[in-house]
Amino acid sequence: MDKTLQVIRYDDAQPIAFGPLSEYRPLINDECPQIEVRTGIQTARPGYETRPHWHPYTEILHILEGEAQAWERGREDAKATLRAGDTLVIPPRTWHVFRATGVGTLRLLGTHLSNQRVVHYDDGTTSLGGAPATQLVNEPRSSPHRS
Numbered sequence: 001m002d003k004t005l006q007v008i009r010y011d012d013a014q015p016i017a018f019g020p021l022s023e024y025r026p027l028i029n030d031e032c033p034q035i036e037v038r039t040g041i042q043t044a045r046p047g048y049e050t051r052p053h054w055h056p057y058t059e060i061l062h063i064l065e066g067e068a069q070a071w072e073r074g075r076e077d078a079k080a081t082l083r084a085g086d087t088l089v090i091p092p093r094t095w096h097v098f099r100a101t102g103v104g105t106l107r108l109l110g111t112h113l114s115n116q117r118v119v120h121y122d123d124g125t126t127s128l129g130g131a132p133a134t135q136l137v138n139e140p141r142s143s144p145h146r147s
Contacts, residue, residue: 006032010041021048021100024110026117030129038112038129044068048106049099052122057114059090061098066106070098073122095122 013025022044028035041064052073061070063086070088071079073095081101082088090096100106112118120126125133 008032013040018042018044018050019048021045026129030116033115036113036115038114038117040110040117042106042108042110044100044106044108046100046102046104046106050097052095052097053119054093054095055090055112055114055118055120057092057112057118059113060111061088061090062109062111063087064107064109066100066104067102068098068106068108069101070096072096 008027010025010027013027015023015025018024022042024040024042026038026040028037028039044066061068061082063082063084065084067084068082069079070082070090080088082098088098117129118126119133121133123133127133
């Protein structure tokens with residue numbers, strides 16, 4: 001591992017659209033292969049909601065600004081309300097959803113405990129590194145636990 005300080009600037013990160021209400025800027029990504037996590041800042045306007053999805057590793061969401069709700073699929077009655085300063089830890093292989101609530105913009109720092117950002121969706125598609133979701137050929141259909 002390189003022993004020099006590395007500065008990663010938010011303004012230099014290329015935004016990836018997550019639909020019309022949200023964008024994601026990868027910070028620690030494939031350009032930092034020696035680092036075993038992936039991070040990025042997601043910005044979402046009220047009304048944005050993720051599709052049900054899961055990751056094969058732990059995901060940590062740090063709410064920087066705004067308000068969100070998050071829940072496990074199948075446990076919609078146990079939604080967690082998150083505000084600036086709150087952190088949500090999502091175990092590996094857990095189907096989950098989150099949405100921007102309130103009147104202001106939601107900004108969160110997402111940390112993926114993996115050397116690659118991997119998102120599996122309920123339609124059988126997978127997104128790697130923030131790229132659009134596609135059906136992976138010869139990839140076994142995983143069946144993470146459902147709550």
